[in-house]
Amino acid sequence: xAILVVSLxxxxxxxxxxxxxxxILFIPKTPIRLFGIQWxxxxxxxxxxxxxxxxxxxxxxxxxxxxxxxxxxxLDSFFKERLVQKMPMVSMFVGDKxxxxxxxxxxxxxxxxxxxxxxxxxxxxxxxxLSNLSIKWAPILETILLKATQKLRWIAFFMGAIWGWLICFxxxxx
Numbered sequence: 001x002a003i004l005v006v007s008l009x010x011x012x013x014x015x016x017x018x019x020x021x022x023x024i025l026f027i028p029k030t031p032i033r034l035f036g037i038q039w040x041x042x043x044x045x046x047x048x049x050x051x052x053x054x055x056x057x058x059x060x061x062x063x064x065x066x067x068x069x070x071x072x073x074x075l076d077s078f079f080k081e082r083l084v085q086k087m088p089m090v091s092m093f094v095g096d097k098x099x100x101x102x103x104x105x106x107x108x109x110x111x112x113x114x115x116x117x118x119x120x121x122x123x124x125x126x127x128x129x130l131s132n133l134s135i136k137w138a139p140i141l142e143t144i145l146l147k148a149t150q151k152l153r154w155i156a157f158f159m160g161a162i163w164g165w166l167i168c169f170x171x172x173x174x
Contacts, residue, residue: 007164014160018153022145041138071110075103 024042031040079099084091094102 010164011161015157018156
């Protein structure tokens with residue numbers, strides 16, 4: 001009887017450990033603080049430690065330079081068409097030379113504003129992604145992973161049962 005009880009207990013323990021490894025990826029959905037230690041899900045830790053700012057810092061000058069023709073065209077369209085439509089009086093005082101100077105000033109200001117804009121954008125996207133991940137995708141991913149690892153948990157159960165049987169066998173023959 002002892003062999004059966006010990007084998008069953010170690011089998012259940014092994015199954016619980018295998019199940020906990022999957023659950024630890026998704027639990028808790030929001031960080032928990034106990035005794036000065038903060039616990040958050042492994043998935044959240046991985047995503048928050050992605051070096052998005054560093055990746056963007058390396059490519060921000062290339063990105064801004066690739067946007068210059070688009071920005072130039074948009075400013076040109078604004079000064080020559082939309083500004084004239086919305087404020088006809090201004091169009092009498094603004095010529096091509098003034099438009100060129102205004103575009104240069106705007107481009108200089110945008111080049112200084114662009115890195116901060118990208119940084120704010122990446123932080124916002126990362127926060128939204130984490131929110132969507134924990135609210136929408138975590139339950140779906142958790143269900144998929146639990147179904148996919150069902151065979152592994154049963155293997156862990158049977159391995160635990162074998163270990164329990166071995167423990168009883170060793171203890172009875174000592």
